[in-house]
Amino acid sequence: MATHLKNLSDFSHTTIPSASPYHFAIVTAHWNAEITGALYEGAYQFLIKQGADPDHILSLTVPGSFELSSGADMVLQHKKVDAVICLGCVIKGDTPHFDYICSAVAHGVTNVGIKHSIPAIFGVLTTDNELQAKERAGGRHGNKGEEAAATAILMASLKSQLQ
Numbered sequence: 001m002a003t004h005l006k007n008l009s010d011f012s013h014t015t016i017p018s019a020s021p022y023h024f025a026i027v028t029a030h031w032n033a034e035i036t037g038a039l040y041e042g043a044y045q046f047l048i049k050q051g052a053d054p055d056h057i058l059s060l061t062v063p064g065s066f067e068l069s070s071g072a073d074m075v076l077q078h079k080k081v082d083a084v085i086c087l088g089c090v091i092k093g094d095t096p097h098f099d100y101i102c103s104a105v106a107h108g109v110t111n112v113g114i115k116h117s118i119p120a121i122f123g124v125l126t127t128d129n130e131l132q133a134k135e136r137a138g139g140r141h142g143n144k145g146e147e148a149a150a151t152a153i154l155m156a157s158l159k160s161q162l163q
């Protein structure tokens with residue numbers, strides 16, 4: 001399975017730069033709140049462990065994953081952050097709705113990051129069922145929220161090196 005091959009899931013804290021210089025926003029979708037809450041806790045606690053100032057982490061909630069792009073755009077329009085982490089969980093149902101949401105949020109988060117030249121991190125689970133989601137939100141396949149936070153720190157560090 002591809003998940004066990006993911007480098008980030010094997011990262012050690014020593015390979016990620018300190019988060020202390022940076023300001024972060026975490027935008028979390030309320031849909032599938034048990035899962036997205038676990039993603040949020042993973043992301044938030046990872047940032048803190050890496051030295052982020054709690055006062056430099058802005059946390060917001062949007063209704064669903066489809067709104068993550070809009071939420072991230074609003075944050076980047078009004079707040080100075082070094083990276084925005086978008087967390088959600090889309091679980092396949094009986095209709096193609098899943099495909100439209102997943103495509104929209106993937107493209108939307110990408111476009112928001114490019115629009116603002118601020119790293120916008122795609123921390124959205126797109127699963128066939130609830131079990132797969134639970135396995136990736138603190139279960140046997142790790143916590144994608146932690147990985148999203150690690151990615152945010154790495155990208156913020158990269159940008160600071162280029163300036």
Ligand SMILES: Nc1c(NC[C@H](O)[C@H](O)[C@H](O)CO)[nH]c(=O)[nH]c1=O
Pocket residue numbers: 029031032063064065066067088089090091092101
């Ligand atoms: N089915 C899921 C949704 N659906 C809601 C959409 O994200 C959106 O809020 C609605 O279409 C109104 O624009 N959202 C998730 O995050 N996860 C799902 O499984």
Ligand SMILES: CC(=O)[C@@H](O)COP(=O)(O)O
Pocket residue numbers: 090091092093094095096097098101
């Ligand atoms: C991903 C979704 O929006 C999904 O929960 C909707 O379920 P359905 O396709 O059965 O309406």
